[in-house]
Every structure is written in structure tokens, then in C-alpha cells.
Amino acid sequence: MLPIDISEHGYLVDRVIKFSVGGGVIIGIVSFAILFYILWRFRRSKNPTPLSDVPPLLKKVVYIDFVMIIFDLILLFVSTYAWFIFFIRPVEKIKKEVVDKGEKFVEVKVIGRQFFWTFEYPGKDGKFGTPDDFTLGNVLVVPENHYVFVKLTAADVIHSLFIPNVRVKYDAIPGKETHLWFKPTKSGKYEIACAEICGEMHYRMKAYLVVLSEEDYKKWIENAPYEVSVLKDFEEKIAKK
Amino acid sequence: MEETKVLDRVEYEEYESIPVSFRKFGFWIFLSGEIVILGGIVASGILFRLSYPEWFANSEHTNFIISSINTLVLLTGSLTAVLAHKYATFHDWNKVQLFLGLTALCGFTFVGIKFIEYSIEIHHGFIPTRNVFWMFYFGITGLHGLHVLAGTLIIIGVMIYLRKKKVIEAVENAGLYWHFVDIVWLYIFPLFYLT
């Protein structure tokens, strides 16, 4: 049911999802089984006189509380670790670690608007505020296997940038700059949705995440945004699959 | 009109209760809610004052003299409210009405003076949307002023109620409300006027 995860770190989120949902299902089934047993065993036709005390075996059911506590603690542990990786570590620190590891990253500024997204790129030189910066509407182009650092804000009301296939989401708030990051590992075209009600066309504020292979990306960034053939070819390639 | 004695235990019926009269308890429940509301807003005002240096430049333009007069008016109202309660315990209901009436008069005076004060400030261009300080100023003092007005109307309501039923606690509770409004003012006054 979960959409395909094409990010390097999405598994952290998926692990918490599977543990919490799976664990909940198991605890739920066990609870229901016990409840059904109790309802069946003590229905009036089977037990016309109520007992003066709960049978000792059933009293042990209170241990479910301990199971819950332990489940909760493990859940918190796994979840806090994932959250630490994603949001507690300062962005500058993550960037430094990425560079130290010898990996590469790109930066993008995203602005949520009624009712579309704008993506500001630093251009070939990788720096914002230079003449080669450009802005695209509703399409986020990034290279495969590069970290992507997003600075996020909104122009009018609160929006929320949600990219299901890389398991990220964060609100875009006017007057504030928030951030998120991810590392896509598989080229393709993926959908970006808005996850905070922002008005009439909230449900059709669609943008695309286009993950190009490194060579394609180099070709694209060379003459972006005027060079469209790279993206066109890419679309055709995906359509054929 | 015969008096109704306010008893903690009822003739004919006994109640299991916490050791407070129900009228007083109910009123304190209400008051605690009010304390949270007004306390919360005043607390945000104080927090803003601590982090916005522009606060002081603006607070020079509030009128110290007018607000000091208003402080005296409120304190006088507290005094008359206490006197009303004292005479209620003596069952001197005519004096009760007199002092409640004086308290209500103080209330209307406060609101009237506030009205004049706002008119002067708005005339000088200090409107709620001007900046953070004026937002809080009009918001908090306005809300407080509305509570004074409400308190005054409560006092009048009690005065009417007392013509039929002589209940000491009603006078006590009305006075309590007045004191509460007074105490809130004692936080507002330094916040907006004493700088």
C-alpha cells in the first residue's frame, strides 16, 4: 500500500510505519480475541449467575498494559532516531557530513503559492543570487544519488510540500523559512502534493519531482531552463517503460 | 419580603458536600476560567514587551494622567463593593443598594473615561493596526474595559435581584468579580502606562 520509496533514507520512516501499524494490528487482534472470548464465555445463556470475582486467569489480562508500555517505549526509540536523522540535526551539519563523505548535493528554494509551486534553482554555478539562477513552475529537477536540500516557504497561506516517494513532508509557511532534505536513488518522474488546505484548488496543486541520471542532469543544467530536449527525451523514455 | 436564609445545610434535606457554599464555589469556578483567559492575554503582552524594544517608544504616547484617574475610579469601586458586602452582612439592604449603585457608577465612569481616552489616541493616529504595541494595547485594555462594563451590568443585575431575594452571597460574588477586574488592571496599568 505504501508508494514505492526511491530515497536512501525513507526506510527509516517506513520502519516506524511498519512497526507502529503492524504492532497496532497485532495488539488489536489479540485484544479482540480476548474480548470475544469474554463475551462468549460470559454471555447470559452460558453464565446465568454473575461470578463474585473475575477469574484469576482473566485478571492477568492487565499485563496488556505492560505490553503497551514496552511497545510504546520501543516505538519512541525507533521513531526518535529517525526524526533525529531527518529534522533534529541542523541542516548545515548534514551538508558538512555529506561533503566530508565525498558525496554531492544540490539546493533548491521552493515557494508554495495558491495554487502552484515555484522552484528556484541556483543554476550551473550552484550559488543563489547569481545571474544564472532560474525558476521553474511545478517541476523539481534533481540528479540521481545527490542529496537535495530544500528551503521552503510560502507566498500567501500555509501549504505543505509532500513528496510521497521520498517520504518527506514539511509545511510551507508564509513569513518563515522551513527546510527538508532527501536523497533520491532511482531516476523517474514522481508526484508532489500539497498537504495543508490552502483554498479551492488545494487538491490539484500538483508538481513533479523529476530525478535524472547524472549525465542527463549535467546536460540539462548546462543550458537550463532554456534547454528542454533533455526533459522531453526523459519523458519519452519513461512513457515507453 | 421575608428573607431567605442562606444555609450550607438545608432544612429537610442534608447534602454531602465539599465545605464551601455552592454559590461561592460556582463563582470561583467561573472566575478561574476568567483568570486563565485574561491572564493568558496579559502574559502574552508581557512576553511581547520583553522582546520588542519598540515597545517603549510607543508607550510614551499613552496617557498617564487619564489612566491614573481610572485607577482611582476602580479602587473606589472596590471600596464601595466591600462596603456593600459589609452592610449585607448587617442586613441593611438599603445601604447595600446605595453602595452597589455607587460601584456601578464607578464602573460607568471608568468606561466613559476609557472611551474619551481611546478617542484622543485614535485622533492622534494611534490605531490598533499601527504596530505590535498598539495591537496589544487596544486588545488588552479593550477586553478589560468590556469586563468592567460586564461587571457593572452584573452589579446592576444584583441590585435588581436583591429587591426580591436578600442573598448575601450575591453581593459577595459581585464584589469578588469587581476585585478580580481591579487586580487585572493592576497588571495592565504598569504594562502600558508606567513607561
Add this chain to the structure above:
Amino acid sequence: MSQVASVVGHHLESGEHEMSFIRKYIFSTDHKTIGKQYLLTGVVMAIFGGALAIFFRINLANPGFLTDSQYNAFVTYHGAIMFFWVAMPILLGGFGNMLIPLMIGARDMAFPTLNMISFWTFFLSSVVLVISFFVPGGAFSGGWTVYPPLSADPERFLGANLGTVLFLLALALEFASMLMGGVNFITTSLTLRAKGLSLMRLPIFVWMQVLASLLFMFSVTPLIAGAIMLLLDIILGTHFFRVEAGKVGDPILWQHLFWFFGHPEVYVILFPALGILFEVITTFARRPVFSYKLVVYASIVAGILSFLVWAHHQFVAGINPLSATGFSITTVLISVPFSMTLVAMGLTYAGGSIRFTPAMLFATFAFAMFIIGGLTGLPLGAVASDIYFHDTYFVVGHFHYTVFTIAVLSTIAGVYHWFPKMFGRRINDTFGKIHAWLTLIFYNGFAFPAFFLGMAGHPRRYATALEFGFLQKYQWIHELMTISSILLLATQIIFLIVFFYSIFAGKEETEPNPWKSTTLEWLAPSPPPHLNWGAFTPVVERGPYEYASNGKDVDFIPQGRLVKIEHMQKA
């Protein structure tokens, strides 16, 4: 107190006098009448709110049925109505008013006139809300959570200035009414109990109503402050929450104020529902609550903790990630006192002699569905999984398994249970059982699939799923949910017809205690007269759930008995 006694004295001496129709049924100060008035208004609003849901669900199955802003407005009003104009008035105003004085042996609430004012304020708030839906410019359509800047500039963003202002005013009136009611509930429960009814002998129902009233009182007040600031933003153009170049506004502040209230609010409606469930379950399982003290203390702890979890609605909304971690810890841990209460509820059945009347069926279904609701809160409370699930249908599933269970299933259980007491008649048992099973099936039909949509990443408040490739393939789930919800509402409409029919022409029930229950309200005649006890007064001699305690011919001992007033000593 003397006020009440002198009225009683007057009645005992001079006999009942006829009150005019208006004083008896319209501007009544009798807690039972006021309770029925709340119930009736709540039911009418429920039909309105439920119909809105059907319409927007039809749009989801059949896009284009509504315009985009209609969709958003319907979703907004459905949420707001269900919380504020259905769950709260019925659970607190309705059941609380009807039952608290009876359960504690009082003759009426401590402040009957205030009670009447609180109902009519509520009624006014309902009228203002309905008007706000139909005014020119449109209804407010920014979600029941009213987030600014969308809500702070409604003219610019939504075209709905008047609608938004009236919506906020209706909300303020509703809060005022519930605050007035809360003062009554807390004061009455603590100061007007029958002789012998110590706090630890109170029925769980009364404890829950008091806790709920306290929670409401201390949580709603910051939101009232926030609502005033929002109104100032809208009307005067201040910048508490609005963001404009060079000005100070902070939209996140509203979120904090809203959710600081919003989280305790869900326990404000949960606790009375749990109270109803405990009363029904003990009666029909013929067993006392498993560990009364545990339930009371766990609920108090949960109530206090509920003030410390609010920002779990804001994990990805711009708050400090470290404080998000803190809130995640408190949120996940708050499941502990609740799981204790729920285990106690389940073990109340154990050893009993369970009779599945319609009330018991609804209560048992409510209990089971609430377990699902509680467990699905954990993936949301854990901050990392919430990154994915925030603002998706997983949340919709979670809150329908909690709020719907509270507001509908528990309420209906209570209706079946106390119907004979309130109206002196019975609702047909066979109908009740069919009603219960159909409700369970259709309710799960619309609520359970929401979790699958959530796992797929389907965001909330989307007028249609068809714009996105990753959602289109789930359109069939939307169709299933829509059909189930229509059938669910149809079932409830039939129930309402039967309910009203039974009030006037149902089988008469003259026996005051048909369910052989122990609590005090069952000592009064059905329906209880004005001032409840007539020439008698209740005296309590034991705890509230003496079932199965001695295994003799009767399997229960009532909590108290009625004593004729002449035999009481004057204090």
C-alpha cells in the same frame, strides 16, 4: 440550596401548580427538560452535519457534484458541527444535564437559571452557525481548524468575509454556553450530593462529566483569546496572525492556541462517553467496574497529561524539532492511562452474565471500535511516521474511530439505556439490535478503508483523488466509502423516526428500574417529575456498582434508597 429547599417546601405544602407551556417546555429551568432540549438540538445539527458529509462523499465518488469551494466549506462545517454542535451538546449538555442531578440525588442543578441561559445561548450559536453557512460570500471553507493566514484574510483568500466572522461568533457563543454548563456541572457534583454519597461512591459517569467540564474550562480559554485576535485580524486588519511584508504576524501562534484547546477537547467528549459506557456495561454484565479507583485515577492522570501533548498536530508545521520530540513522547505515553481504563472496561465484562440488549450492543461496539481508534493513534503520535501520515486519510481513519465512536455509538447506547427513565417508554428491542448491527457494518464500511488510503499517502481535504496518478487507482475505495456512509445515514434516519415515535407511542414502561441497575437515577419514577424526588429524599449507603456481590436471589443491591422527608432530622 435554601432556594431549592424553599421551593420544595412550597411545593410540599401547597401542592403542584400548573406551569404555563412556555415555562414548562420552552424556557424551562428543569435540568431534564434542558437536557432534552440539548439532545434535540444536537440531533438536528447532527442531521445537518451528516448530510454535509454525504454530499462531499458523493463528490469524492463522483467528482463535479460540488464546486471546489463548496467541497471545502462542507468539509469544514461537517467537522466543526460534529465536534461543537453534536458531540459536546449531546454528551455534556444532554446526558450531563439529564443525569447528574438524578445520579447524585439532587433535585436540580445548582444554578437552574444559568442552566437555562446556557441552553438558549447554545441554541443561538446553532442558529448563527446555520446562518453563516448560507450568507452571501459563502461559508467559511478553511477547515474546522481555521488556520490563518487562510482564515485571517477570508475576503482575499476565500471570498467569505461575513461567513467567517459569523462562524467565529457562533463558535464563541458555543464556548460561552458550554462554560456556563461546566460551572453548573462541577458545582452541582461537588456540593449537592445525597447524604452518604462520598466522592469515591460516585458513579463513574459523574466523575467523567466533572473531569470533562474541568478540562474544557481550562483549555478553551486560550482559544477564546486566539479567536478574539483572529476576529481583530479579520475585521480591523491587525497582524496577530496575518503575514504582510514588514509586519509581525505569526500563523503558528494560532495553531498552538487552537491545539492547546483541541487536544483536551477530544477528552472533553471522550470522558462523558466512557462514563456512559461504564454505566451501560456494568448494568448489563451485572458486574462492578474492574478497579473503580484505577479508572478514576487513570482518567485524572490522562486529563492532566492531555495538556501536554497538543503539538503532535504540528510536528511538521514549523515547531522546534526538539520540542516535537518531547510532544511525541508525551503523546505516545498518554496511551498508557487510557489502555488501563480500557482494560478495566473490558474486564468489567469478565465473570459477568452478559445480556445483549441494544444498549449493550452499542456499548460493546463502541468499546471495540475505540480500541482501534486508540491503537491507530500511535502511528500518528510517533513523530517519524507522522511525517508520512500527517494530513492524510490515516488521520481521518483515526479520528473517525475515536470521535464517531464517542459521539455516535456511545451516545446511542446511552439513549437506549436511559430512554425508559426519561420518557417512561421503551424502544423496540428487535429494532435496536438490527440498528446496532447495521450501524456497525456501515460505519466500518466507510471508516476502515480510510486507513488504506492513508497508507497510500492520500492527503486530506482533497475534493477528488483523480488529479494525482498515485491516487487514481484508489477511486474504488472512495466509492465504497461513499455507499457505506449513505447507508449509515439512512439507518440513523430510520432510528430517529423510531426514536420520536417511541417517545409518544412506544410501549409503556412503568417499572422505574427495568434494567435492575444500582445507581440513584433508577429510584426516581419514569419520567421523574419536576424536582425529581417529590416528598422523598435519597440516601446513599454503599458504592455504585454492587452487582454480583452476594449471589443471593437478587444479583444487585441499589446504591441508595428513598427516605420520606418527615423522618429526616432538621439540620
